[in-house]
Amino acid sequence: MNLGQVYTKPSVAQYMVNLFTLPAEARVLDPCFGQGAFVDALMTDGRYNVIGVELDPKSYAANTDKANDRCKLYCGNFFVLDTAEKYDGIVMNPPYVRQEEIDDMQETYGVSKERLKSLIDVEIDAKANLYMYFLLYAIKLLKNDGELIVIFPNSWENTKAGIKFKKALTANCKIGKHITVTGNPFVGDPIVDVEILKLYKTSRSIDMLSIELNVDGDSVEERAIANTNDLEFGNAVSLSWYAQIRRGKSTGGNKIFINPAMFSTQCLTDILSSPKDVNGFTTKQAKTDRYLMITSSDIQLEPAVTEYLDEWKEIIKKEGEPKALYDQIEQSPEAWYVTNDIGAGTIVFPYIIRDSVRFILNERKLLARDNFYVITSAIDKRLLMALLNNYFIWYQLEKCGKTYGNNVLKIQKYDVDDLQIISPEIISSEDTARLKDLAKDLIEKADLQIIRQITEVLAKYYENDNIENLLNDARNKRLKR
Numbered sequence: 001m002n003l004g005q006v007y008t009k010p011s012v013a014q015y016m017v018n019l020f021t022l023p024a025e026a027r028v029l030d031p032c033f034g035q036g037a038f039v040d041a042l043m044t045d046g047r048y049n050v051i052g053v054e055l056d057p058k059s060y061a062a063n064t065d066k067a068n069d070r071c072k073l074y075c076g077n078f079f080v081l082d083t084a085e086k087y088d089g090i091v092m093n094p095p096y097v098r099q100e101e102i103d104d105m106q107e108t109y110g111v112s113k114e115r116l117k118s119l120i121d122v123e124i125d126a127k128a129n130l131y132m133y134f135l136l137y138a139i140k141l142l143k144n145d146g147e148l149i150v151i152f153p154n155s156w157e158n159t160k161a162g163i164k165f166k167k168a169l170t171a172n173c174k175i176g177k178h179i180t181v182t183g184n185p186f187v188g189d190p191i192v193d194v195e196i197l198k199l200y201k202t203s204r205s206i207d208m209l210s211i212e213l214n215v216d217g218d219s220v221e222e223r224a225i226a227n228t229n230d231l232e233f234g235n236a237v238s239l240s241w242y243a244q245i246r247r248g249k250s251t252g253g254n255k256i257f258i259n260p261a262m263f264s265t266q267c268l269t270d271i272l273s274s275p276k277d278v279n280g281f282t283t284k285q286a287k288t289d290r291y292l293m294i295t296s297s298d299i300q301l302e303p304a305v306t307e308y309l310d311e312w313k314e315i316i317k318k319e320g321e322p323k324a325l326y327d328q329i330e331q332s333p334e335a336w337y338v339t340n341d342i343g344a345g346t347i348v349f350p351y352i353i354r355d356s357v358r359f360i361l362n363e364r365k366l367l368a369r370d371n372f373y374v375i376t377s378a379i380d381k382r383l384l385m386a387l388l389n390n391y392f393i394w395y396q397l398e399k400c401g402k403t404y405g406n407n408v409l410k411i412q413k414y415d416v417d418d419l420q421i422i423s424p425e426i427i428s429s430e431d432t433a434r435l436k437d438l439a440k441d442l443i444e445k446a447d448l449q450i451i452r453q454i455t456e457v458l459a460k461y462y463e464n465d466n467i468e469n470l471l472n473d474a475r476n477k478r479l480k481r
């Protein structure tokens, strides 16, 4: 049975506990303490009264020596806690268990999807993961003005279930900190894309701070992401709420894997190498390269491919580079060329910008190389094209990009994560239809006038009708015109 047992590193747990701004003697709950990383961090902090719950009797037993007057630990199911009893703070790394597996816990622990649904008062998608129920139930246990700090994978941000979840999450809470985690915050090597949120249960307005946290081994380093907007955009939310943004594929050795000179077409995939290879706003007619991408060591390779790879293996061993491949050969000489498939995104974005900014619809579902960011989202693709191809986004990119010789802008991933887009839910159905039509025209005609028309539709949502002038000023400044 999967209880979602992935443990937080002590340094990350301490970092998270330090995010609390609660008064001394506040009551702080960890609803699923596992090996006790947060319990330890809270006790180190020393200011709070700690309450911990854990379902797994073995994990509970391994922590009982930590219990004392200021630290009460219970073995049992978090979902039976009485919602009449509230906590000032909650800190958690909830179990990540797919909806198909939740009912497996019914017999032993009495946890079932049916039961969980009845416990939360907000609408939640049938595909919701266990951690979503955890978070929503925890909010019910939080006092007004209480603080909740959670670490969890951010994959929900680009799913339909995630859109409903976000709505439920923000029904009673405000997000004070949105922390994108790079590196591995967990013990072992379990999950890649993770975030930390600090939520306040309040109706007062809170400015969300975006932060990047880099975890390197046991050390954590925080970096505030400069608030790039000197404008307050009404109704806007970070793109990362609705989309997952990744860097495109790094081949590890272009000479070896791009357009390989071998007598076989096995495992060759079309890949988009350069923004120059795309005309306009769609990958439909893009020029592509062939990429030798082998995603599993179980694939039976044709002799021509094996021969080709063996030749390269010898060269790499002799020359000691590319270094990453050399190390790979040392570690796993049989499968050194195996790489993961990152999938094709809905939209690709060349992040080195000279003049034109283009979010390009990936109509051919092409893999893109690492001079693109790849954007995946559950939002309708034409609507997303309109939400990204407009002067409000261009302006934000002008403000956040670091110039990089020759007045060229280089946009960092966290800046793309933090682009302020208009939340699709608040756009009227009439405007949504108009935006989709305009995006369709943009994709077909690549006429830049359409960008202005999209901007005009969005202006009332951004509550700003002066963006073109602001954009021109910012751009002229960069280009020293």
Ligand SMILES: C[S@@+](CC[C@H](N)C(=O)[O-])C[C@H]1O[C@@H](n2cnc3c(N)ncnc32)[C@H](O)[C@@H]1O
Pocket (backbone or CB within 6 Å): 003, 004, 005, 006, 007, 008, 009, 030, 031, 032, 033, 034, 035, 036, 037, 038, 053, 054, 055, 056, 059, 076, 077, 078, 079, 092, 093, 094, 095, 096, 111
């Ligand atoms: C992702 S782990 C996190 C553990 C710990 N808080 C940490 O960060 O290292 C989730 C924990 O939730 C526990 N768990 C799963 N379902 C639970 C439930 N219904 N009530 C309480 N704990 C539960 C699991 O046994 C597991 O230890």
